[in-house]
Amino acid sequence: MEKKPVVVGVDIGGTNTVFGFVDRDGNIIAEDRIKTNHYSDIKDFVASLYEKIMEAYKRIESGHEIIGYGIGAPMGNINKGTIEHAADLPWKGIIPLSDILSKHTPLPIIVTNDANAAAVGEMIYGGAKGMKDFVVITLGTGLGSGFVVDGKLVYGHDGFAGEIGHTSIRPGESNRDCGCGKKGCIETYASATGLKRTLLKVMADSIEPSPLRKFSFEELDAKIIHDAALEGDHIAIRAFEHTGKMLGFKLADVVAHTNPEAIFLFGGLALARDLIFEPTRRYMEQNLLSIYRGKVKLLESALSTQNAAVLGASSLIWSLKEHQ
Amino acid sequence: MEKKPVVVGVDIGGTNTVFGFVDRDGNIIAEDRIKTNHYSDIKDFVASLYEKIMEAYKRIESGHEIIGYGIGAPMGNINKGTIEHAADLPWKGIIPLSDILSKHTPLPIIVTNDANAAAVGEMIYGGAKGMKDFVVITLGTGLGSGFVVDGKLVYGHDGFAGEIGHTSIRPGESNRDCGCGKKGCIETYASATGLKRTLLKVMADSIEPSPLRKFSFEELDAKIIHDAALEGDHIAIRAFEHTGKMLGFKLADVVAHTNPEAIFLFGGLALARDLIFEPTRRYMEQNLLSIYRGKVKLLESALSTQNAAVLGASSLIWSLKEHQ
Numbered sequence: 001m002e003k004k005p006v007v008v009g010v011d012i013g014g015t016n017t018v019f020g021f022v023d024r025d026g027n028i029i030a031e032d033r034i035k036t037n038h039y040s041d042i043k044d045f046v047a048s049l050y051e052k053i054m055e056a057y058k059r060i061e062s063g064h065e066i067i068g069y070g071i072g073a074p075m076g077n078i079n080k081g082t083i084e085h086a087a088d089l090p091w092k093g094i095i096p097l098s099d100i101l102s103k104h105t106p107l108p109i110i111v112t113n114d115a116n117a118a119a120v121g122e123m124i125y126g127g128a129k130g131m132k133d134f135v136v137i138t139l140g141t142g143l144g145s146g147f148v149v150d151g152k153l154v155y156g157h158d159g160f161a162g163e164i165g166h167t168s169i170r171p172g173e174s175n176r177d178c179g180c181g182k183k184g185c186i187e188t189y190a191s192a193t194g195l196k197r198t199l200l201k202v203m204a205d206s207i208e209p210s211p212l213r214k215f216s217f218e219e220l221d222a223k224i225i226h227d228a229a230l231e232g233d234h235i236a237i238r239a240f241e242h243t244g245k246m247l248g249f250k251l252a253d254v255v256a257h258t259n260p261e262a263i264f265l266f267g268g269l270a271l272a273r274d275l276i277f278e279p280t281r282r283y284m285e286q287n288l289l290s291i292y293r294g295k296v297k298l299l300e301s302a303l304s305t306q307n308a309a310v311l312g313a314s315s316l317i318w319s320l321k322e323h324q
Numbered sequence: 325m326e327k328k329p330v331v332v333g334v335d336i337g338g339t340n341t342v343f344g345f346v347d348r349d350g351n352i353i354a355e356d357r358i359k360t361n362h363y364s365d366i367k368d369f370v371a372s373l374y375e376k377i378m379e380a381y382k383r384i385e386s387g388h389e390i391i392g393y394g395i396g397a398p399m400g401n402i403n404k405g406t407i408e409h410a411a412d413l414p415w416k417g418i419i420p421l422s423d424i425l426s427k428h429t430p431l432p433i434i435v436t437n438d439a440n441a442a443a444v445g446e447m448i449y450g451g452a453k454g455m456k457d458f459v460v461i462t463l464g465t466g467l468g469s470g471f472v473v474d475g476k477l478v479y480g481h482d483g484f485a486g487e488i489g490h491t492s493i494r495p496g497e498s499n500r501d502c503g504c505g506k507k508g509c510i511e512t513y514a515s516a517t518g519l520k521r522t523l524l525k526v527m528a529d530s531i532e533p534s535p536l537r538k539f540s541f542e543e544l545d546a547k548i549i550h551d552a553a554l555e556g557d558h559i560a561i562r563a564f565e566h567t568g569k570m571l572g573f574k575l576a577d578v579v580a581h582t583n584p585e586a587i588f589l590f591g592g593l594a595l596a597r598d599l600i601f602e603p604t605r606r607y608m609e610q611n612l613l614s615i616y617r618g619k620v621k622l623l624e625s626a627l628s629t630q631n632a633a634v635l636g637a638s639s640l641i642w643s644l645k646e647h648q
Contacts, residue, residue, distance in 0.1 A: 162580075
């Protein structure tokens with residue numbers, strides 16, 4: 001029997017690294033994950049990841065053959081196969097990820113920004129099918145973005161387009177330190193971590209009782225705040241409102257740059273649905289120039305949180321194959 | 325003798341409308357202008373413009389033949405041939421410019437954003453030759469922008485990409501009203517008019533004497549402030565410093581969106597050279613994520629202020645012809 005070719009799609013996030021074996025039609029044959037933040041050394045991380053991939057591969061090897069590795073990671077650079085100064089990952093400086101993985105395998109490896117990978121996934125398999133101009137915003141530990149213009153992913157001159165998570169919300173000083181070394185980056189507000197930070201601020205300003213006052217910063221996550229908001233907790237609702245205000249403000253900038261047909265919100269925070277979409281849409285519209293108002297769709301990603309980046313990352317290898 | 329084909333390139337600005345007859349190699353055979361702000365009715369404006377074009381055409385008609393009209397205008401929309409809600413032009417609402425001009429001529433007409441036209445001009449005839457990813461910022465009465473990604477101008481889904489002049493400098497209220505109806509748009513700071521507004525603010529805050537205190541707001545222009553700054557006038561220098569701060573802050577956003585190789589500054593305010601480039605570059609670098617620092621060139625347009633948009637607008641017709 002001829003083996004079916006599959007690509008290993010890998011999504012490296014601040015907390016988890018998810019991978020899957022993806023066939024040409026976007027079916028994920030098998031998937032698994034390892035904890036990103038358990039590895040302080042990148043070589044150990046890559047060795048463990050490769051081992052885990054091989055373990056999973058054994059179970060499907062009789063019918064499938066790996067033809068390459070597509071990897072999405074924060075600050076992933078497609079030109080150089082590196083991860084560079086990623087604020088949300090344990091490894092600092094410039095990480096030659098592609099070189100390190102190529103010690104384990106001779107197959108083609110492509111590295112790109114995780115949000116770029118999600119955008120390609122959305123375009124090929126998700127809600128952006130048939131769209132030529134759209135943006136995907138990933139709201140996880142940090143905030144990532146991937147821009148598609150005229151049907152093609154924007155990489156930019158140095159391969160680093162779409163890092164709007166580190167644009168600032170105002171000139172000069174803001175109080176919020178960002179992992180990137182700057183202050184007031186939008187991801188310090190509009191991300192799962194940003195929501196927690198805003199919750200603490202609201203809690204500090206308010207005297208209202210709330211069950212959330214029982215949780216430590218480390219115990220809190222977007223899901224806990226989401227559940228509290230659904231129960232009508234005012235502090236949680238105000239934290240979502242402020243998060244949407246900051247995100248909506250920045251999305252108005254996104255519209256004025258590339259005038260997309262739609263903006264997709266993706267990742268843990270997007271699962272809060274109306275709690276985040278409603279204020280984001282309201283503040284985006286408020287900040288839009290009249291020519292754009294009411295025209296740009298703010299949509300939920302049509303792919304599951306786990307899948308989009310894995311699918312997108314894998315599709316980079318498929319398109320490489322098809323252009324060869 | 326066979327007549328040489330020329331395109332009429334038109335650049336509609338808030339104050340002047342400049343046009344020229346451009347041949348395939350980017351030579352401007354003849355040019356002239358009319359005052360935009362003398363016409364409160366768009367039909368009168370188009371009639372006068374067409375008359376002036378025909379007047380100039382008579383002088384070159386023996387050797388040249390017009391093959392089309394390429395027009396750059398603020399809020400110009402290439403999909404619809406309209407100008408929509410342009411804050412800096414005398415005509416409000418949606419102006420069907422292409423339809424109005426087509427009452428005078430059966431030749432092809434293309435309308436686009438003036439800064440988009442300047443970006444195409446820079447790419448074909450100016451300093452962006454050979455560049456695939458760059459941005460042109462026009463600093464005139466307002467602030468316009470044109471984005472080139474992977475060698476192609478970005479139009480966006482509705483034909484309105486590149487209106488960053490109307491992104492705001494911070495969430496919520498700023499004191500500066502913008503002609504577009506919003507507050508705190510970057511063009512209320514980084515433009516010839518913005519510089520005047522900042523000068524007044526600096527003058528209000530300071531007790532330093534300055535010859536500029538003798539000028540009314542209406543008498544002031546970028547050139548007067550520029551000359552005063554060159555003479556060492558502290559108030560003028562601080563106005564440029566603040567203008568550069570605001571512009572540099574926004575250009576850091578531009579970099580994080582599309583990661584260009586270069587950003588070109590173009591238009592009256594850019595003629596102030598170091599006075600505007602130095603603070604803009606400094607604040608841009610300060611606001612950039614480390615992966616971008618020291619990599620993005622901030623350049624003067626290689627085309628004269630008058631020519632770039634005329635050349636760029638004309639080139640739209642040339643590329644139309646070549647794709648037919």
